[in-house]
Amino acid sequence: MEELLQALVQGFLMGSAYGLLALGMGLVYGVSGIVNFSHGDFVSLGMYLCLAIYTALALDPYVSVIFTLPAMTILGALTYRYLIKPIAGRQLLMVIQLTLGVALLLQNGLMMAFGGQPTRVPSMLESKLFIVGDVIMRAPHLVAAGVSFTLAAALYVMLQSTDVGRSIRAVQQEPRAAALMGVDVGRVQVLTFAIGIGILAIAAALLLPGMPIQPNQGLRFTVITLLVFVLGGMTNFVAIMLGGIVIGVAEAIGTIYMTHTTGQLLPYLIFVAIMLFRPQGLVWRS
Amino acid sequence: MRPDFYRTLLSPWPWLVLTVGAVMPLLLPNYYLHILTVTLIYAALASAWNIVGGIAGQISLAHSLFVGAGAMLSSALLVKLGVNMWLGMLAAAAVSAVIGALVSFIDYRFRLGHLSFALITLAFAEMAEIYVIGTDFLGGASGLFLPRDTGDITQFQFGGGRGAYWVMLGMTALCILVNLAILTSPLGYNLRSMRDNENAAQAIGVGLLRNKTLAMTISAVLTSIIGTIYARYLTFADPYLLASPVLTIEIVLFATVGGLGSAIGPALGAFLLAPVGEILRGQLGDKLPGLHYFIYGLVVIGVILASPGGVWSFIKSLGRRRS
Numbered sequence: 001m002e003e004l005l006q007a008l009v010q011g012f013l014m015g016s017a018y019g020l021l022a023l024g025m026g027l028v029y030g031v032s033g034i035v036n037f038s039h040g041d042f043v044s045l046g047m048y049l050c051l052a053i054y055t056a057l058a059l060d061p062y063v064s065v066i067f068t069l070p071a072m073t074i075l076g077a078l079t080y081r082y083l084i085k086p087i088a089g090r091q092l093l094m095v096i097q098l099t100l101g102v103a104l105l106l107q108n109g110l111m112m113a114f115g116g117q118p119t120r121v122p123s124m125l126e127s128k129l130f131i132v133g134d135v136i137m138r139a140p141h142l143v144a145a146g147v148s149f150t151l152a153a154a155l156y157v158m159l160q161s162t163d164v165g166r167s168i169r170a171v172q173q174e175p176r177a178a179a180l181m182g183v184d185v186g187r188v189q190v191l192t193f194a195i196g197i198g199i200l201a202i203a204a205a206l207l208l209p210g211m212p213i214q215p216n217q218g219l220r221f222t223v224i225t226l227l228v229f230v231l232g233g234m235t236n237f238v239a240i241m242l243g244g245i246v247i248g249v250a251e252a253i254g255t256i257y258m259t260h261t262t263g264q265l266l267p268y269l270i271f272v273a274i275m276l277f278r279p280q281g282l283v284w285r286s
Numbered sequence: 287m288r289p290d291f292y293r294t295l296l297s298p299w300p301w302l303v304l305t306v307g308a309v310m311p312l313l314l315p316n317y318y319l320h321i322l323t324v325t326l327i328y329a330a331l332a333s334a335w336n337i338v339g340g341i342a343g344q345i346s347l348a349h350s351l352f353v354g355a356g357a358m359l360s361s362a363l364l365v366k367l368g369v370n371m372w373l374g375m376l377a378a379a380a381v382s383a384v385i386g387a388l389v390s391f392i393d394y395r396f397r398l399g400h401l402s403f404a405l406i407t408l409a410f411a412e413m414a415e416i417y418v419i420g421t422d423f424l425g426g427a428s429g430l431f432l433p434r435d436t437g438d439i440t441q442f443q444f445g446g447g448r449g450a451y452w453v454m455l456g457m458t459a460l461c462i463l464v465n466l467a468i469l470t471s472p473l474g475y476n477l478r479s480m481r482d483n484e485n486a487a488q489a490i491g492v493g494l495l496r497n498k499t500l501a502m503t504i505s506a507v508l509t510s511i512i513g514t515i516y517a518r519y520l521t522f523a524d525p526y527l528l529a530s531p532v533l534t535i536e537i538v539l540f541a542t543v544g545g546l547g548s549a550i551g552p553a554l555g556a557f558l559l560a561p562v563g564e565i566l567r568g569q570l571g572d573k574l575p576g577l578h579y580f581i582y583g584l585v586v587i588g589v590i591l592a593s594p595g596g597v598w599s600f601i602k603s604l605g606r607r608r609s
Contacts (some may be wrong), residue, residue: 035401083587083591086591086594087590087591087594090594090595091542091546091595092400093339093345093538093542093546094542094590094594094595094596096542097538097539097542097543097586097590098586098587098590098591100535100539100586101583101584101586101587101590102583102587103583104579104580104582104583104586105580105583105584105587107576107579108576108577108579108580108583109576109580110576111575111576111579111580112574112575112576112577112580115575116575116576215576219532223408223412226405226408227405227409230401230402230405234401260420261416261417261419261420264416265413265416265417268409268412268413269413271405271406271409272406272409272410275396275398275402275405275406276392276396276406279396279397279398279399279402
């Protein structure tokens with residue numbers, strides 16, 4: 001029972017960060033109709049930027065976000081403008097292959113700059129624990145969940161009630177009509193891609209404390225993000241956060257309760273099961 | 287009956303290419319022959335994938351599972367039980383066919399969208415890798431070493447370098463031929479109509495389940511056989527290479543860059559990119575870790591930006607402009 005509670009809590013906390021990862025992907029998919037397979041490698045980039053800043057200035061990852069957020073946002077905008085935009089509207093698979101090319105660049109750029117050995121970036125919160133009853137919670141996980149939900153809520157409010165948000169939603173619903181209403185569709189697409197990558201700078205700092213990092217970890221993050229993103233019905237914010245929690249809990253239960261192999265299989269099994277019986281994902285109105 | 291198919295078969299070009307291909311081992315040093323053999327393996331894999339991913343337009347990411355079955359299962363049967371590898375190859379192909387049919391059935395039964403299908407097949411492939419690595423009979427994490435290749439054809443041994451090359455040349459030709467045959471047959475028209483509009487295709491009487499299953503099964507069997515040959519060629523069945531979803535990503539990359547849905551495009555993509563990757567690794571692999579893949583990434587992005595519709599349609603448009 002204690003173990004189950006522990007697994008649920010830990011899965012919930014990690015899962016909310018996975019949800020945040022998938023929100024960026026959902027935002028980009030909704031507006032540009034592209035699926036970014038370099039998503040996880042941008043997370044890696046965010047983490048290694050924190051490492052570089054820590055090595056140079058001894059700043060905590062949480063503080064480094066001040067630098068990594070604008071850097072990644074600009075990089076996201078440039079990536080969309082100069083690499084993805086020229087072939088946007090072509091076969092989905094071709095765009096996916098291009099983002100895989102970007103993933104190769106990022107992953108191996110990091111490999112050249114930092115070497116392939118696993119490293120860690122220390123943080124002030126890393127070893128702090130919160131104990132409620134029998135459940136042990138690591139402080140970085142609490143921070144990750146708190147920030148993820150706050151950010152998701154902030155994004156939601158931004159989409160609902162600011163001009164930028166309205167133009168993003170307009171393009172999401174009907175790009176042609178949005179263009180006729182005077183929305184600069186191209187600009188909105190660059191902007192959402194930049195926001196989508198910018199979110200990853202924050203997510204990277206949230207996931208970093210206590211996690212060993214390696215340049216070739218990107219694909220793993222991409223796959224987790226994709227699972228969550230599809231579970232969440234691609235664009236629905238609440239369902240994406242829920243999908244994150246489902247995958248997070250499945251992972252936690254798998255590691256705590258089962259043998260190594262089945263434990264690793266569990267998130268995929270649950271994903272397949274949910275997709276078969278609810279192909280629209282965790283969205284309640286189809 | 288199928289004029290396009292026979293016209294292509296009777297034109298001199300394929301036979302010229304095949305002849306030039308067949309004399310290559312007599313001219314090339316071992317290192318380049320190895321690169322060419324690996325290229326042929328990927329060309330065959332990309333062509334086999336094209337039947338499902340290109341002609342039928344279903345982004346299957348499960349193909350590493352079929353390569354893995356072909357490589358790991360036939361090797362395990364040989365090493366652990368002493369089963370002749372020809373039989374192992376057939377057994378693995380049968381297993382792949384069943385899995386392929388099952389995947390098609392799931393797709394049909396639950397009417398999955400493109401992204402869901404891609405992700406579910408990816409989930410299958412990920413689970414297969416985890417399963418292979420966790421199963422001792424299939425070699426576990428350390429893989430399986432095959433007995434030395436003595437050139438005994440009855441034991442699925444082709445005598446190393448040259449023999450393996452010729453076998454792969456034949457296999458690649460077969461895969462392209464199957465693509466061509468499907469494209470010019472009713473099956474090909476059915477698959478393409480399903481790709482372009484599944485509901486409309488069903489409305490005019492195209493049987494979705496039958497056609498999807500047929501395409502996936504043909505593709506799975508070819509892929510599995512290539513997997514067996516690949517493992518035999520490497521004399522080491524490595525789960526991290528042969529059962530890894532990363533392999534599928536490479537196959538899809540070659541097929542897409544070359545030109546989806548055409549008979550020759552996917553193989554062309556492999557011939558364009560695979561040697562670049564191999565040569566870069568050979569030249570730069572030991573200099574600075576990551577550099578060769580970095581340059582490879584630049585090449586991939588460059589080729590895609592230069593011919594966003596696929597290299598084959600780019601070449602065809604050049605030809606049209608000239609004439």
